[in-house]
Amino acid sequence: MNKIGKPNLEIFSETLMYEAKKNKDIIVVTSDSRGSGKLVPFGRELPDQIIEVGIAEQNLVGVSAGLAAGGKIVFGVSPASFLTARSLEQIKNDVAYSNCNVTLIGISAGISYGQLGSTHHSIHDFATLRTINNMTIVAPADNFEASEVIKQAVSYNQPLYIRYGKKPMMDIHPPGTKFKIGKSILVKKGEDLTIIATGETLQRAYLAYEILKENNIHCSIISMHTIKPFDEDTFLEFSKNSKAILTIEEHSIFGGLGECCANLIAQNNIDTNLKILGIPDEYMINGSQSDVLDYYNMSPEKIVEISKDLLNK
Amino acid sequence: MNEKNLKKKSLEYRKTILEIIFQSGAGHTGGSLSCIDILNVLYNSVMNISPKNFSGLDRDHFIQSKGHSVEALYTVLCDCGFYSKKDLSTLNQFNSHFIGHPTIKVPGIEHNTGALGHGLSVAVGLALSKKIDKKTNKVFTLLGDGELSEGSVWEACTTASKYKLDNLIVIIDRNDLQITGKTEEVNPIEPIDKKFESFGFETILTNGNNISDLLNVFKKIPIKGGKPTVIIAKTIKGSGVSFIENQINWHHKVPSEDEYGRAISELNEKLNSYE
Numbered sequence: 001m002n003k004i005g006k007p008n009l010e011i012f013s014e015t016l017m018y019e020a021k022k023n024k025d026i027i028v029v030t031s032d033s034r035g036s037g038k039l040v041p042f043g044r045e046l047p048d049q050i051i052e053v054g055i056a057e058q059n060l061v062g063v064s065a066g067l068a069a070g071g072k073i074v075f076g077v078s079p080a081s082f083l084t085a086r087s088l089e090q091i092k093n094d095v096a097y098s099n100c101n102v103t104l105i106g107i108s109a110g111i112s113y114g115q116l117g118s119t120h121h122s123i124h125d126f127a128t129l130r131t132i133n134n135m136t137i138v139a140p141a142d143n144f145e146a147s148e149v150i151k152q153a154v155s156y157n158q159p160l161y162i163r164y165g166k167k168p169m170m171d172i173h174p175p176g177t178k179f180k181i182g183k184s185i186l187v188k189k190g191e192d193l194t195i196i197a198t199g200e201t202l203q204r205a206y207l208a209y210e211i212l213k214e215n216n217i218h219c220s221i222i223s224m225h226t227i228k229p230f231d232e233d234t235f236l237e238f239s240k241n242s243k244a245i246l247t248i249e250e251h252s253i254f255g256g257l258g259e260c261c262a263n264l265i266a267q268n269n270i271d272t273n274l275k276i277l278g279i280p281d282e283y284m285i286n287g288s289q290s291d292v293l294d295y296y297n298m299s300p301e302k303i304v305e306i307s308k309d310l311l312n313k
Numbered sequence: 314m315n316e317k318n319l320k321k322k323s324l325e326y327r328k329t330i331l332e333i334i335f336q337s338g339a340g341h342t343g344g345s346l347s348c349i350d351i352l353n354v355l356y357n358s359v360m361n362i363s364p365k366n367f368s369g370l371d372r373d374h375f376i377q378s379k380g381h382s383v384e385a386l387y388t389v390l391c392d393c394g395f396y397s398k399k400d401l402s403t404l405n406q407f408n409s410h411f412i413g414h415p416t417i418k419v420p421g422i423e424h425n426t427g428a429l430g431h432g433l434s435v436a437v438g439l440a441l442s443k444k445i446d447k448k449t450n451k452v453f454t455l456l457g458d459g460e461l462s463e464g465s466v467w468e469a470c471t472t473a474s475k476y477k478l479d480n481l482i483v484i485i486d487r488n489d490l491q492i493t494g495k496t497e498e499v500n501p502i503e504p505i506d507k508k509f510e511s512f513g514f515e516t517i518l519t520n521g522n523n524i525s526d527l528l529n530v531f532k533k534i535p536i537k538g539g540k541p542t543v544i545i546a547k548t549i550k551g552s553g554v555s556f557i558e559n560q561i562n563w564h565h566k567v568p569s570e571d572e573y574g575r576a577i578s579e580l581n582e583k584l585n586s587y588e
Contacts, residue, residue: 027442056465056468059465062437063435063441063469063472065438066424069423070438070439070445093427093431094424094435097416
């Protein structure tokens with residue numbers, strides 16, 4: 001059984017503080033989100049490298065863009081729900097269109113805020129940001145990905161959005177794994193079907209893999225941490241050689257990982273079965289992140305059942 | 314640059330604004346004419362921004378938040394040597410970077426604007442970067458008066474005040490009109506000075522179409538150390554051409570050939586009085 005690590009958010013803040021101590025041009029901007037972003041130690045140790053704008057997400061993004069225009073390496077940190085909806089126009093114009101070197105950190109993303117309700121969920125962020133030109137979108141799965149993406153963000157030098165959850169995550173990747181923004185990671189290789197997951201749902205795919213293996217079903221597991229630019233080469237290679245594709249995301253079934261895969265399958269005339277798991281278009285059930293994901297067919301057991309159905313089609 | 318030359322430049326700039334709008338068949342005539350004297354004084358007498366230093370950061374910065382008055386900005390940047398008049402003549406043509414709102418693809422432009430209520434936050438970020446780097450460069454931003462209805466403007470003000478950004482100078486092009494009508498009828502924004510004061514700004518009122526008043530005002534900034542400045546520049550929409558002044562329909566009206574001819578004649582007459 002793999003070890004359960006820390007919440008990815010904690011890894012984000014630890015990595016960022018490590019990088020910021022080495023590079024004084026790194027500036028963090030928060031919107032009363034220092035606590036939720038696990039940035040209290042950062043604020044204490046590097047007070048000159050943190051700007052607090054209060055509860056004003058539009059201003060957070062605009063100020064971040066201005067700091068970047070002034071030569072800073074900026075991390076704008078705010079709950080993903082507000083950051084990517086309320087400030088969408090600032091992201092579009094001031095960061096992406098103006099090509100400012102800003103990394104936007106969407107904290108407590110997806111349905112991390114569980115029972116706080118849909119106001120606090122971001123099941124729209126992949127969809128909205130995918131349609132904005134010059135925007136990179138990453139959803140790290142485990143502590144390794146969570147840390148590596150921040151190290152690369154420091155020198156990425158173009159608009160970037162990273163979403164983080166707040167629950168401790170299982171360590172998936174063995175030592176020596178390579179991480180590169182835009183390049184997926186093959187976690188397991190099997191010939192029967194391919195399960196592609198992004199962000200924190202990778203853990204669920206991994207657990208399903210173990211059960212499927214006991215059932216003598218061999219699947220590939222891909223960590224598609226970067227939603228945009230999408231790793232088309234790897235996807236096409238696996239989809240052409242798999243009887244079925246199953247995608248899993250903590251996001252609306254519209255406009256995210258699954259639809260991206262569907263698009264590639266359709267436009268490349270690939271003969272395979274596809275099933276998209278995500279949040280359907282309905283008034284969402286209330287519950288913890290874990291319970292809600294289970295309810296919407298993303299428990300390891302349900303993933304196993306759906307995988308079997310897909311293979312029997 | 315001396316006052317007389319600046320006044321002549323303002324008239325020449327007005328001619329160019331009308332010329333490029335007439336020739337390209339689109340543009341924001343009224344707002345460009347109202348803010349042209351402000352841009353003239355800023356670029357020719359106040360700000361340390363030139364084609365030579367623009368690629369670096371050790372200089373002043375200017376964000377035109379009211380991006381739609383871009384023809385005024387294009388005209389001034391052209392005169393400052395950022396690009397040729399031939400480049401500017403591609404305005405609104407297919408595949409030209411000279412479009413109806415400023416973009417960084419055009420030399421001399423700092424930030425892409427056009428959606429209102431964005432520029433002040435970006436200017437605050439730039440001013441913060443100067444404070445962090447302990448530089449004395451200033452950051453100027455021009456806002457429209459109708460734009461003040463955008464809530465994000467006031468979010469930005471709170472941060473400017475909190476961080477004591479006395480290197481930030483906000484200029485309001487107070488021409489009293491917006492696309493639908495008078496600002497005070499569309500959505501009242503007065504008292505502008507008291508609003509900014511209550512947000513922690515030092516406020517100065519001036520005549521934004523009077524070169525000597527503008528020169529005097531910019532000599533005084535920052536009015537008070539530790540505080541951002543707002544200059545409420547009272548202007549006339551369409552300023553400088555009698556039949557365009559204060560006319561709502563000239564917000565983005567393009568002059569006909571006859572109107573263009575009459576406007577140029579008026580401006581030439583004024584220019585001749587300087588000879």
